[in-house]
Amino acid sequence: MRKGDETRARILQVAEAAVLAKGFGATSIEELITETGITKSGFFYHFHDKNELAKALLERYLENDNRIYDEIFGRAHELADDPLQAFLLGLKLLSEQLADLPNGHPGCLVAVMCVHERAFDRGIQEINRQAALAWRSRFRAMFTEIMDVYEPREPLDPDQLADMVSTVLEGGIVMSKALREPKSLPDQLLVLRAFVRMLFRGDSRSPNPDVDSRRL
Amino acid sequence: MRKGDETRARILQVAEAAVLAKGFGATSIEELITETGITKSGFFYHFHDKNELAKALLERYLENDNRIYDEIFGRAHELADDPLQAFLLGLKLLSEQLADLPNGHPGCLVAVMCVHERAFDRGIQEINRQAALAWRSRFRAMFTEIMDVYEPREPLDPDQLADMVSTVLEGGIVMSKALREPKSLPDQLLVLRAFVRMLFRGDSRSPNPDVDSRRL
């Protein structure tokens, strides 16, 4: 039914903001129901316990997360034919989008679930792992595409390079929260961008190489 | 008194392991006292509430954290005169030490406190911020030392470079937990190491440049 889904979505929306702000344990069900305007019974009609809420929260978050990456890197691939240019543009667009958030990135639910780790069941741990693997394969695809055209200066594993993108995102979120400097996260992404550009193109002060001459 | 400090230390030790495994909210005081073999009253004699426990936990963690960095990069500076070599060696030693942990890195309390954020008072948030700033100044000192000798291929801010080390460490911890691959964290550190080497030394396939000829 539609009405039920709408209420459920409203709970998830309120819950996500609360969990990202205070952590999962510090978010009480009672506060969620007062904010969404339903009763406790209503809450447990939708989620039979807090663990199920966590699972739904994580799934919703990951859907949105993937949608954002699809959009940004899809647009980047439309604007640039060259895979390296597209990836570098994508990182830039992502950095800009993150810099535009007035209060900084609200936080990553994957990181939240990692920190709480054993407090959740294996189902959530597995979703988390699959999410990380999905990030890896997403960015690995970009790096192998780049490596078909450019030879890296250092022989780095595309899987590890791909993980580096997620690592900088997750670490950047943690650090910008610790530092209370929202700009830190987008800046770190740009540092990564500089590293990747350096890896495949070398010195930035030399003019851009003629890309097509190196294409297979 | 010595006896009190010893009990306090035992509580902190038990608490740290529990918090890193399950998060702060999921760690109950009752479980801590059964494991340390004291009573609830005994616990509240040492820490007047859970927030104070968190504070003491964080302070203890950061002391140890700083000691480890001092040791590793101190040794690296003993073994290598050149600041770049010393830094690269330090990253390698750190990576090896992290790879030797059988179950991977247990987790970073700074990240835990960041995730829980608003659940704690400003005192803890400030300690967290100071810790991140201390990491920044530690690694910035190394990068400015390196920049006195080597010119970077890309004009990167030493503060942002310094933050990159913390970012990769924090992100690597999150990612290796999400992936359930302990090796991921040390690997990411080595990727960062390759990036830094590339930034200051260029192509790894060319022979090592004569360092002294570039020294000021």
Place this chain on the structure above:
DNA sequence: CGAAAACTGTACCGGCGGTACAGGAGGCTG
């Protein structure tokens, strides 16, 4: 209209963080 979906209301349970307070063991000091 009727059935299923989407709730509300009430009452209750146990665990947990936290308070209050009395008292006791053990060591140090005058």
Place this chain on the structure above:
DNA sequence: CAGCCTCCTGTACCGCCGGTACAGTTTTCG
């Protein structure tokens, strides 16, 4: 030896929260 201080123990209690149970009510839709 007395007395005090540190470092606890024991007991009793409070309120919040997650969760259960279940009966009843409204809303939605075929």
